[in-house]
Amino acid sequence: MRWIWVRHGETEDNRSRRYLGHYNAPLNEQGREQAFAAAERLKNEPVTYIYTSDLLRCKETAHIIACSHKMTVVETAALRELDFGQWDRKTYEEIMRTHKSLAEKWYNNPYDVSPPEGESLYELGDRIGRWLSDLEEHMLPTETAVLVTHGGPIRWFLAGHLLGNPSAFWSVRGPGTGDILITEKYGQTWRSSSS
Numbered sequence: 001m002r003w004i005w006v007r008h009g010e011t012e013d014n015r016s017r018r019y020l021g022h023y024n025a026p027l028n029e030q031g032r033e034q035a036f037a038a039a040e041r042l043k044n045e046p047v048t049y050i051y052t053s054d055l056l057r058c059k060e061t062a063h064i065i066a067c068s069h070k071m072t073v074v075e076t077a078a079l080r081e082l083d084f085g086q087w088d089r090k091t092y093e094e095i096m097r098t099h100k101s102l103a104e105k106w107y108n109n110p111y112d113v114s115p116p117e118g119e120s121l122y123e124l125g126d127r128i129g130r131w132l133s134d135l136e137e138h139m140l141p142t143e144t145a146v147l148v149t150h151g152g153p154i155r156w157f158l159a160g161h162l163l164g165n166p167s168a169f170w171s172v173r174g175p176g177t178g179d180i181l182i183t184e185k186y187g188q189t190w191r192s193s194s195s
Contacts, residue, residue, distance in 0.1 A: 019092075039064050043069070049143070061178075082119060086117050
């Protein structure tokens with residue numbers, strides 16, 4: 001069983017280094033180029049399913065990839081980025097000016113602490129984990145799914161499933177926009193076969 005993780009292409013908020021959660025930002029020109037490059041890299045992969053976060057930047061990326069496979073994309077809110085609440089579209093500097101104490105607690109313990117009106121990493125992990133369990137149950141060992149999502153969910157999977165250490169979330173090198181991570185399941189263990 002293979003899961004090919006794709007982070008959506010770049011948006012203007014990504015370019016200006018803003019936290020981007022549930023805000024529905026479109027791809028910029030660079031992001032569209034990244035999506036076409038990802039589609040080119042994946043065009044010969046034997047893809048069975050293409051799933052995407054229902055946020056616009058992921059949907060645009062997924063549909064570009066799906067075109068080369070002549071496939072339908074399945075959208076799900078389960079693959080959304082962490083909900084940053086009041087911190088959505090804010091820079092690190094802006095957050096530290098307005099919520100310094102809470103931000104420091106969040107950076108130290110994102111699993112239990114959440115941004116104001118947002119969700120914790122535990123909540124994100126629970127949301128994605130339940131959806132991935134269902135996906136794993138209905139996929140055959142020979143099948144491949146492309147999962148177009150965001151940096152947070154991919155880092156969560158890397159830390160918890162590949163490293164077996166959820167607390168390594170911040171220390172895991174997160175994917176860049178348009179990056180691809182190919183993972184395969186061997187027995188009960190997920191491994192990265194390419195990135």
